[in-house]
Amino acid sequence: MKFLGIIPARSGSQTIKNKNLKTFNNKPLIYWTIKAAKNSKFLNHFVVSTNCKKIASVGKKYGADVPFLRSNKLAKSSTNMHDVIKDFIKKYDKVKNFDVVVLLQPTSPLRTSKDIDKGCK
8 A cells, every 4th residue: 555644734823823833842843744754664655735835845845745835725724624635635646646645734743653654554
Protein backbone atom coordinates (compact mmCIF):
# COMPACT_ATOMS: atom_id res chain seq x y z
CA MET A 1 0.00 0.00 0.00
CA LYS A 2 1.10 3.54 -0.74
CA PHE A 3 0.33 6.30 1.77
CA LEU A 4 -0.10 10.03 1.11
CA GLY A 5 -0.01 12.40 4.08
CA ILE A 6 -1.97 15.65 3.84
CA ILE A 7 -1.18 18.47 6.27
CA PRO A 8 -4.02 21.04 6.17
CA ALA A 9 -2.68 24.38 7.38
CA ARG A 10 -4.88 27.35 6.59
CA SER A 11 -4.24 30.92 7.58
CA GLY A 12 -6.92 32.94 9.27
CA SER A 13 -7.36 31.29 12.64
CA GLN A 14 -9.81 33.38 14.61
CA THR A 15 -8.38 32.55 18.03
CA ILE A 16 -4.62 32.57 17.43
CA LYS A 17 -3.40 34.65 14.48
CA ASN A 18 -1.07 32.67 12.18
CA LYS A 19 -1.40 29.67 14.50
CA ASN A 20 0.42 27.22 12.22
CA LEU A 21 3.48 29.49 12.15
CA LYS A 22 3.59 30.19 15.90
CA THR A 23 6.75 29.02 17.59
CA PHE A 24 6.56 25.83 19.62
CA ASN A 25 9.83 24.59 21.10
CA ASN A 26 11.81 27.03 18.90
CA LYS A 27 10.21 25.90 15.59
CA PRO A 28 7.00 26.84 13.76
CA LEU A 29 4.08 24.63 14.79
CA ILE A 30 3.81 23.10 11.31
CA TYR A 31 7.47 21.99 11.47
CA TRP A 32 6.68 19.25 14.00
CA THR A 33 4.10 17.61 11.74
CA ILE A 34 6.42 17.84 8.75
CA LYS A 35 9.24 16.29 10.78
CA ALA A 36 6.99 13.41 11.89
CA ALA A 37 5.80 12.87 8.31
CA LYS A 38 9.38 12.84 6.99
CA ASN A 39 10.39 10.23 9.56
CA SER A 40 7.38 7.97 9.01
CA LYS A 41 8.23 4.53 7.64
CA PHE A 42 4.82 4.31 5.96
CA LEU A 43 4.24 7.66 4.26
CA ASN A 44 5.47 7.53 0.69
CA HIS A 45 4.82 11.24 0.20
CA PHE A 46 3.29 14.15 2.11
CA VAL A 47 1.94 17.55 1.15
CA VAL A 48 0.77 20.75 2.77
CA SER A 49 -2.66 22.07 1.78
CA THR A 50 -2.80 25.79 2.51
CA ASN A 51 -4.25 29.04 1.23
CA CYS A 52 -1.26 31.04 2.49
CA LYS A 53 1.97 31.77 0.62
CA LYS A 54 3.90 32.18 3.90
CA ILE A 55 2.76 28.78 5.21
CA ALA A 56 3.59 27.27 1.81
CA SER A 57 7.08 28.77 1.97
CA VAL A 58 7.71 27.48 5.49
CA GLY A 59 6.36 24.05 4.51
CA LYS A 60 8.73 23.87 1.55
CA LYS A 61 11.63 25.08 3.69
CA TYR A 62 11.19 22.07 5.96
CA GLY A 63 10.75 19.56 3.14
CA ALA A 64 7.03 19.42 2.40
CA ASP A 65 5.56 19.42 -1.08
CA VAL A 66 3.04 22.22 -1.67
CA PRO A 67 1.66 21.50 -5.14
CA PHE A 68 -0.81 24.41 -5.19
CA LEU A 69 -2.57 26.90 -2.93
CA ARG A 70 -6.01 26.03 -1.60
CA SER A 71 -8.83 28.42 -2.44
CA ASN A 72 -9.86 30.87 0.29
CA LYS A 73 -13.36 29.43 -0.03
CA LEU A 74 -11.97 26.22 1.54
CA ALA A 75 -9.99 28.04 4.24
CA LYS A 76 -12.74 29.38 6.46
CA SER A 77 -13.31 28.39 10.08
CA SER A 78 -16.64 26.89 9.01
CA THR A 79 -15.08 24.75 6.26
CA ASN A 80 -15.54 21.02 6.66
CA MET A 81 -12.22 19.10 6.60
CA HIS A 82 -13.83 16.44 4.42
CA ASP A 83 -14.42 19.10 1.76
CA VAL A 84 -10.79 20.24 1.98
CA ILE A 85 -9.46 16.69 1.53
CA LYS A 86 -11.95 15.90 -1.24
CA ASP A 87 -10.96 19.06 -3.13
CA PHE A 88 -7.26 18.31 -2.71
CA ILE A 89 -7.66 14.76 -4.00
CA LYS A 90 -9.64 16.02 -6.98
CA LYS A 91 -6.94 18.57 -7.94
CA TYR A 92 -3.76 16.66 -7.09
CA ASP A 93 -2.87 14.70 -10.20
CA LYS A 94 -0.45 12.37 -8.38
CA VAL A 95 -3.16 11.14 -5.95
CA LYS A 96 -3.90 8.18 -8.23
CA ASN A 97 -0.50 6.78 -7.18
CA PHE A 98 -1.71 6.31 -3.57
CA ASP A 99 -4.02 3.86 -1.85
CA VAL A 100 -4.47 5.68 1.47
CA VAL A 101 -4.69 9.34 2.52
CA VAL A 102 -3.50 10.18 6.04
CA LEU A 103 -4.72 13.44 7.61
CA LEU A 104 -2.01 15.11 9.70
CA GLN A 105 -3.26 18.15 11.60
CA PRO A 106 -0.42 20.62 12.26
CA THR A 107 -1.97 21.46 15.63
CA SER A 108 -0.76 18.12 17.02
CA PRO A 109 2.96 18.81 17.51
CA LEU A 110 3.44 15.96 19.97
CA ARG A 111 2.40 13.34 17.40
CA THR A 112 5.49 11.42 16.32
CA SER A 113 6.41 9.37 13.28
CA LYS A 114 5.81 6.28 15.43
CA ASP A 115 2.23 7.46 16.04
CA ILE A 116 1.72 7.91 12.29
CA ASP A 117 3.16 4.47 11.62
CA LYS A 118 0.89 2.85 14.23
CA GLY A 119 -2.11 4.44 12.54
CA CYS A 120 -0.97 3.24 9.14
CA LYS A 121 -0.53 -0.33 10.40
